[in-house]
Amino acid sequence: MKSSPHRPSIELLFKRGLGSAEIARRLQISSSTVRNVVAAIKKRGDASEVKKSGRPRSVNTRNTRAIIKKRIIRNDGLSLNRMASQLGIARSTVQSIVKNDLKLKSYKLRRGQYLSDKSKAMRLEKCRKLLQHFQVRRVSDVIWTDEKIFTIEPLPNRQNQRQLLSKDDSMSPKRRLAHNPPFPEKCHGMLEGKIAGKVFATVDDLKAALEVAWASIDDGYLRRTVNSVKKRLRACVKARGSNFEILL
Structure with a gap:
């Protein structure tokens, strides 16, 4: 007790x-x-405290927990196996400290678009102009295109590249992004989910797959995409032109 x-x-x-x-x-x-x-x-017969049974902690100590916490603060992408090897303790002990004592969880890296400082400034300026434009025009009156850099190269190994974050930080800007290496062929970004994970031998094969995917998109999907434009513009402005998906 x-x-x-x-x-x-x-x-x-x-x-x-x-x-x-x-x-x-x-x-x-x-x-x-x-x-x-x-x-x-x-x-x-009395309320004296009963001496606790069991062996006292010899590895999961205050000093060990402090060392692990400091290392994670410096680099939240540390491998638990490597940390256990460096400290000379079992991985299960490190995992227990991270999960139960520090209340941290291992998260995969998010996928995201690479943005330089110049591209962030351009996005911010364009979003502000579009929001001003939509004060007098309807979104449905605009002809939209959705182009982006598309890659047919494999994704980074997000399974092994992890981050140790608290639950509150899992949806914050602290969550790092895994960027794909760009391929100079552009396509409509809304089609990416329909062909993600497939491997194409040539650019022509990719184009053919995109045409099939485009034909399968219904009008309702396009209408919902257009209607979300204002919300996405405001989120982009709030993020100062940076990645804003966590704000949606």
């Missing part, structure tokens, strides 16, 4: 004949705490 600083007071009031509810009210503590102490008094 967890030690309570109110044990002596609970014992004194109980021996005076007060009930658990009255003791909890007088001391302004949880009634469950009072009941546990009273149960110990009835069983052993």
Whole structure:
């Protein structure tokens, strides 16, 4: 049972004949705490704390936890296996400290578009102009194209490239992005999900697959995409032209 600083007071009031509810009210503590102490008094005759059994911690200590925390703060992409090897302790111990004591979780890197400082500034300027434009024009009156850099090269190994973050930081700008190496062929970004993961021997094969994917898109999908433009523009402005998907 967890030690309570109110044990002596609970014992004194109980021996005076007060009930658990009255003791909890007088001391302004949880009634469950009072009941546990009273149960110990009835069983052993006093409220003294019982010596805990089991072997004391020798590896998962305050010093070890502090070292691991400092290393993760410096680099949240550290490998648990490498950290365990460097500290000379079991990986399971490191994993337990990271998960249970530091309350961190391993996240895969997000996929995202690479943006230089120049491209961020251009995106921010264009988004602001478009938002001003839509104050007098309807979104449905505009003819849209959705072009982006598209790659047929494999994705980075996001399975092994991880980040150790708290739950609150998992949807923040701290979450790193895995960028694909650009291929000089452009296509409509909305089609990427339909052919993702497929391998094409030539650019012509890629173009043929894109045409088939384009024909399968329904009008409702396009309409929802257009209607989301204002929301995405505002998110881009809020992110100062940077990656803004976490804000949607």
